[in-house]
Amino acid sequence: MKPAPFDYVRAETLDEALGALAEGGEEARIIAGGQSLVPMLNMRLARPSVLVDVMRIDALSKIEPKNGRVEIGAGVRQVALERWAALAGTLPLVAAMMPWVGHAQTRSRGTVCGSLAHADPSAELPLALLALDGEVKLRSKRAKRTLPANEFFLGMMATAVAPGEMIEAIVLPAHPMGTGTAFREVARRHGDYAIVACAAIARPGGATRLAIGGVADVPQAVALPDPSDPDFDDQLNEFAWSLNARDDLHASARYRRDLVRTLGRRTVEEAVACRS
Structure with a gap:
């Protein structure tokens, strides 16, 4: 099958992406790696009127450790996190999980935050977010908010992301000394x-x-x-x-x-x- 018709916006800045989301409302969807969303489009399980591509936004492509936490932007591909030199020492639980996330081909395209947005209960990255008591940073054109993992996942493939809102980043606590x-x-x-x-x-x-x-x-x-x-x-x-x-x-x-x-x-x- 082929997807239903939709408009496509390739955002160059975060403001441009948020503006397109606000204009599209409930009919707009973010696309990043597309490893979960594209199959849903092809099977017409998802029928957005507009897709907003965020993969050219440099501000979303960073892995930033600071103040004992690691912030992972919405544009960070799974393979980039898997190959991050500090991963094993900073987030050893995530390092152990990453080889189990799909296959090398899908990790090279899929994003960390995209897996969380899809919210499959059998996926490893949502499990990592909950296990580590991580947080999800959400942003719309008008506001920002942060949700703990236990409030972000609402059900099977359902999250607390509101219309006009996107995952900007997730935040995971770094590995404290003496923790196994x-x-x-x-x-x-x-x-x-x-x-x-x-x-x-x-x-x-x-x-x-x-x-x-x-x-x-x-x-x-x-x-x-x-x-x-x-x-x-x-x-x-x-x-x-x-x-x-x-x-x-x-x-x-x-x-x-x-x-x-x-x-x-x-x-x-x-x-x-x-x-x-």
């Missing part, structure tokens, strides 16, 4: 969307956070005790049931719950072992 991280995923093939993905962060003092993707309509996270705690398995089991897993063509609900329990424990144990 780990990531594990089960998929039918490497590069496919996750059946279950687990991201764990073990902070100094024993606090552990486990985030799960691929089960609920949005990524979910829970605070857990140390794996050696007698209550650990019971709390993890309770969390697995709270995700309301469903049967589909890829896996049964029972299999997903079992993966949350087994893979989740291994991921937390790995994060705790990496804590220094």
Whole structure:
């Protein structure tokens, strides 16, 4: 199939992009890498009246570490983040995830913020944003606002981005000293969307956070005790049931719950072992 007719604006500045979005209203969409949006256009699952291309806006193409946080602009391609020299030392959880994000071909075109805007609950980058307690910077022609990850994702492929608004950047906290991280995923093939993905962060003092993707309509996270705690398995089991897993063509609900329990424990144990 081919997409429905639309107008195309290649913005050279952020003001130009925001102006085009404001004029287009609910019928306007941002396009960056296009790895999620273009297939939806071709299948006519999305029918915008105007596409606003932001990939020529230099201000959006930066990865900027500052004040213990890393800001990633809307024009940063996934491959640029994957190859960022400071990634492993600054955001080790993201570094572990990046090889699992699609395939090398799609990472060379897709953007970090584009994956978040698509909000597929099985995708790795939305999971990273939630696991790290990141923030999303939104901007329209009239205003700016910042949302925490747990307020940004509203449901399966649904976000809090309003008409006339775009993701300007995301902000992730840098890796604090003494923190351990780990990531594990089960998929039918490497590069496919996750059946279950687990991201764990073990902070100094024993606090552990486990985030799960691929089960609920949005990524979910829970605070857990140390794996050696007698209550650990019971709390993890309770969390697995709270995700309301469903049967589909890829896996049964029972299999997903079992993966949350087994893979989740291994991921937390790995994060705790990496804590220094």
